[in-house]
Structure formats: C-alpha cells, structure tokens
Amino acid sequence: MFGAPIPQASWLHALTSGAFSIMILAVMSRAALGHTGRKLVATGPLVAAYWLVGAAALVRVFGPMLAGDAWRLWMIASGALWTLGFLLFVVVFAPVLCRPRADGRAG
Secondary structure, three states: OOOOOOOHHHHHHHHHHHHHHHHHHHHHHHHHHHHOOOOOOOOHHHHHHHHHHHHHHHHHHHHHHHOHHHHHHHHHHHHHHHHHHHHHHHHHHHHHHHOOOOOOOOO
16 A cells, blocks of 8 residues: 555555456457457547546545545446446447457458
C-alpha cells in the first residue's frame, strides 16, 4: 500500500475490478483476434472498453473517498461503467467470433 491513506479494501478492489478485469479483456481480445486470423490491433471501440473498465475501477476506489455519503451512487456508477466496458467488448467481438476466419484458413 506504500503508505498511502487509502483503505485496505480499496486496494483489493483496485486489483480485482481494475487490473484483473483489464487483463481479462486483453487476453480475450488477443485470443479472439489471433484465433480468427485478424491483425492484433486494438480498434477504437476496444480501447474504449478498456477505458470504461479502468474508469470503473477508479470510481470504485476513489469515489467513496471523495464523498463517502454517496457510497451507493459510486457503486452503481462503477458497476455501470464495468458492465458497459464488457458489453462493448461483446458488441465488438460477437460478429468477429461468428464469422469465418479473416485469413481464410480453417478453424
């Protein structure tokens, strides 16, 4: 925690809702692009999904410290951002995963 005045539970949420979730998006997008014969390039909507999930983690960790009396609002906002990030991933990759490979190879 490096001596920062941040509650211990917040560090856990930063790790799980932030770092883990962004890494999960990264692995899923890398695998989906690679296994469908597409270039390993993050498009604008995919980058937006990463930003939404990252913003969700920031809101979850720092929101209650800014205005603790609005705790419920911060949790709803964080959950909505996280959900929108993963929903955007699904919207982007559902067509990719339902079509034949871009390079024409089997698989």
